[in-house]
Amino acid sequence: MFWRERERDTSDGEQNGGPPCGQVRVLVVGDAGVGKTSLVHLILKGTSIARPSQTVGCSVGVKHISYGSASSSSNSIKGDAQRDFFVELWDVSGHERYKDCRFLFYTQIDGVIFVHDLSQRRTKTNLHKWAAEITENGTFSTPLGSGGPGGLPVPYIVIGNKTDIVAKVGTRVMSSGNLVDVARQWVEKQGLLPSSEQLPLTDSFPGSSDLLAAAKEARYDKEAVIKFFRLLIRRIYISDELPDPSPWSISPLLQNPIYHTGENLSDDDHYHRRLSSTSEGYKYDVLPLLPSHRSLAPAPALYPQQPTSMPENYSFQRLSASGLPRISSTKLNKADTNI
Ligand SMILES: Nc1nc2c(ncn2[C@@H]2O[C@H](COP(=O)(O)OP(=O)(O)OP(=O)(O)O)[C@@H](O)[C@H]2O)c(=O)[nH]1
Numbered sequence: 001m002f003w004r005e006r007e008r009d010t011s012d013g014e015q016n017g018g019p020p021c022g023q024v025r026v027l028v029v030g031d032a033g034v035g036k037t038s039l040v041h042l043i044l045k046g047t048s049i050a051r052p053s054q055t056v057g058c059s060v061g062v063k064h065i066s067y068g069s070a071s072s073s074s075n076s077i078k079g080d081a082q083r084d085f086f087v088e089l090w091d092v093s094g095h096e097r098y099k100d101c102r103f104l105f106y107t108q109i110d111g112v113i114f115v116h117d118l119s120q121r122r123t124k125t126n127l128h129k130w131a132a133e134i135t136e137n138g139t140f141s142t143p144l145g146s147g148g149p150g151g152l153p154v155p156y157i158v159i160g161n162k163t164d165i166v167a168k169v170g171t172r173v174m175s176s177g178n179l180v181d182v183a184r185q186w187v188e189k190q191g192l193l194p195s196s197e198q199l200p201l202t203d204s205f206p207g208s209s210d211l212l213a214a215a216k217e218a219r220y221d222k223e224a225v226i227k228f229f230r231l232l233i234r235r236i237y238i239s240d241e242l243p244d245p246s247p248w249s250i251s252p253l254l255q256n257p258i259y260h261t262g263e264n265l266s267d268d269d270h271y272h273r274r275l276s277s278t279s280e281g282y283k284y285d286v287l288p289l290l291p292s293h294r295s296l297a298p299a300p301a302l303y304p305q306q307p308t309s310m311p312e313n314y315s316f317q318r319l320s321a322s323g324l325p326r327i328s329s330t331k332l333n334k335a336d337t338n339i
Pocket residue numbers: 030031032033034035036037038039049050051052053054055056092093094095161162163164165209210211212
């Protein structure tokens with residue numbers, strides 16, 4: 001289904017300026033049961049998931065995002081209009097049994113979403129451990145000059161979940177109904193973020209209710225999450241000239257959103273496929289970065305194979321932890337983007 005959508009979109013995209021352009025890899029981590037899978041499902045599908053099964057190893061979903069102007073203009077990437085990007089959401093199992101092997105999934109990371117359960121304080125404090133573990137074992141496609149929590153060298157956001165449970169037990173969750181603010185305040189208190197840090201989620205996340213209810217009502221802050229994804233796309237593919245006063249600050253993106261009202265963001269253009277740490281190969285129903293990269297600066301083709309047509313199912317073998325297929329972080333020059 002995804003591919004039919006993608007094929008259609010891609011042909012449109014080619015008319016408008018080009019095929020898929022790049023990929024961004026985001027880890028979603030946190031303790032077991034905090035709601036990572038539920039969150040990813042919500043981001044990808046826009047709906048709740050009734051009974052998520054425990055993640056085995058890692059589950060990868062892909063969110064398709066168009067970036068640029070729907071109509072070719074001086075505000076778009078030079079020479080074309082919209083570009084398609086794939087944001088990979090790597091939902092890593094929080095269960096202890098995978099502790100020794102989950103480093104396999106910490107490769108070529110572009111960003112991290114930390115998730116904790118607001119009703120379980122320990123899941124908050126454990127974010128430190130997650131950050132340290134990723135920093136220690138991970139590889140990063142475009143590391144920042146200075147590290148964040150635990151030395152983590154990529155942008156991240158923190159999401160608190162299960163407000164409904166907290167509300168039930170009468171715990172005061174937040175004054176403004178803003179989960180992200182609460183998470184942020186806590187993280188700042190713990191020293192995870194510099195006080196000047198601006199998390200991308202400025203609006204209420206699921207507000208005073210839980211993710212599932214938010215999904216039912218399509219009420220979660222999709223825009224804020226998309227802004228985070230756009231930040232990652234931007235820093236990897238678009239601009240290498242933007243000042244980075246605080247590597248953790250993404251406020252410029254928030255203040256000057258680079259997307260346009262006519263942009264095409266479709267919740268349906270995605271897929272969600274379970275991966276297992278025990279399987280030998282990974283089925284990966286998404287096209288790796290393909291011909292679009294031709295329009296970028298020359299980059300080594302890191303995929304073992306680059307099909308010229310878009311297959312229903314494209315699969316590749318994972319070679320090793322360090323040999324994961326990953327497009328290189330070729331950037332467009334800011335001078336070419338005029339954004
Ligand atoms: N009450 C409530 N339950 C939630 C919420 N989000 C998720 N859950 C439930 O929490 C349980 C765990 O959710 P998952 O999404 O599987 O958690 P996870 O972090 O992916 O867990 P692992 O795969 O073990 O790492 C499930 O029963 C969900 O239905 C929420 O906002 N409120």
